[in-house]
Amino acid sequence: MKEFRIAVLPGDGIGPEVMQEALKVLDAVEQRFGIRCVRQDAAVGGAAIDAHGSALPEATIHTCENSQAILFGSVGGPKWEHLPPDQQPERGALLPLRKHFGLYANLRPAIIFPQLRDASPLKPEIIGSQLDILVVRELTGGIYFGQPKGIESDRAYDTMIYTRLEVERIARVAFEAARSRGKLVHSIDKSNVLNSSILWREVVLEVARDYPDVELKHLYVDNAAMQLVVRPSQFDVILCGNLFGDILSDEAAMITGSLGMLPSASIAGSGSDGIPFGLYEPSGGSAPDIAGHGVANPIAQILSAAMMLKYSFGQDEAYQTIFTAISDVLSEGYRTGDIASDGTTRVGTAEMGDLIAGKV
Numbered sequence: 001m002k003e004f005r006i007a008v009l010p011g012d013g014i015g016p017e018v019m020q021e022a023l024k025v026l027d028a029v030e031q032r033f034g035i036r037c038v039r040q041d042a043a044v045g046g047a048a049i050d051a052h053g054s055a056l057p058e059a060t061i062h063t064c065e066n067s068q069a070i071l072f073g074s075v076g077g078p079k080w081e082h083l084p085p086d087q088q089p090e091r092g093a094l095l096p097l098r099k100h101f102g103l104y105a106n107l108r109p110a111i112i113f114p115q116l117r118d119a120s121p122l123k124p125e126i127i128g129s130q131l132d133i134l135v136v137r138e139l140t141g142g143i144y145f146g147q148p149k150g151i152e153s154d155r156a157y158d159t160m161i162y163t164r165l166e167v168e169r170i171a172r173v174a175f176e177a178a179r180s181r182g183k184l185v186h187s188i189d190k191s192n193v194l195n196s197s198i199l200w201r202e203v204v205l206e207v208a209r210d211y212p213d214v215e216l217k218h219l220y221v222d223n224a225a226m227q228l229v230v231r232p233s234q235f236d237v238i239l240c241g242n243l244f245g246d247i248l249s250d251e252a253a254m255i256t257g258s259l260g261m262l263p264s265a266s267i268a269g270s271g272s273d274g275i276p277f278g279l280y281e282p283s284g285g286s287a288p289d290i291a292g293h294g295v296a297n298p299i300a301q302i303l304s305a306a307m308m309l310k311y312s313f314g315q316d317e318a319y320q321t322i323f324t325a326i327s328d329v330l331s332e333g334y335r336t337g338d339i340a341s342d343g344t345t346r347v348g349t350a351e352m353g354d355l356i357a358g359k360v
């Protein structure tokens, strides 16, 4: 039996509620596919601050180091907002985790299930029959980290740097992903203005030679922002640097109109065991406004677990099975409050988890 070790970090707010449902679905996947995900729980975020005085205790880092992937809930809430910024749940836990594990590739799917087309702010004829975009964003380089940066009384500056190595490894992630999807990569840059983008384009072109089965197109970032709302169906994989990816991944997410449906993955290159280490979490936050009521949508967390099975553990079939299970449950009309509409059956967090696990 194939065995994988995962660290489970539920966090705050709706985190623990939706995590429970993701683990329920993992149980079903284990039974069906004869694999095992050995789970170890660890404290993170506000919950960890309360229990151990730090958003990311040493013991949690150890648990993660002894695992092959991290399944992360969400962190934060009003209770911890008075703390200094770098001690707050998000900055004190997520950023250090990304840095510690070198999670340079951020994968953000923007998927519209046809059953939820009404939720999109875009007109149905613009969405088309289905929408399935994967934004691959470089996460540890670019202008957010480039030196020098500084602020003086009458001028301030940041530096946009990309190295050949940084571009090459993120481009490979995008092309590999495209290979198992629609076989199309749009590389985003601003090479008419930025030097770092000239190198970006050059390296992406080089990497593309190793993937003759994947089509490559280049788009300037301003045009990409327009194309996303004019004709989103033209996209399959969108490859971008840190800054452009921050903006475009949020834009793509909002086209779907349902935050509670969107997972994300932050992965590092393959480790010594050939397994790409990754952190998998919903795109949304801890939703303190609905936490504790059992109404949160667990699908983003369930899809995050599905991405873990696919990207870290190579279990494509398990991923597809979870995806189909979700689609079937939606087709039968079941909805949590955030995606409910007239004529659908409203269910809570646990019931939605039961339904999906049942289908698996």
Ligand code: NAI
Residues within 6 Å of the ligand: 014, 018, 073, 074, 075, 076, 077, 078, 090, 094, 259, 260, 261, 281, 283, 284, 285, 286, 287, 288, 289, 290, 295, 296, 297, 298, 300, 338
């Ligand atoms: P949020 O994503 O938590 O909530 C925004 C809105 O979306 C709320 O109305 C919420 O109820 C709804 N929502 C989010 N996920 C949902 C789900 N699964 N089902 C149903 N509705 C859902 O963002 P907000 O309000 O800006 O932040 C709340 C807290 O979460 C803050 O403390 C923030 O720092 C933290 N946060 C944590 C993140 C993380 O752990 N990665 C990411 C973003 C925010």
Ligand code: MG
Residues within 6 Å of the ligand: 246, 247, 250
């Ligand atoms: Mg953002």
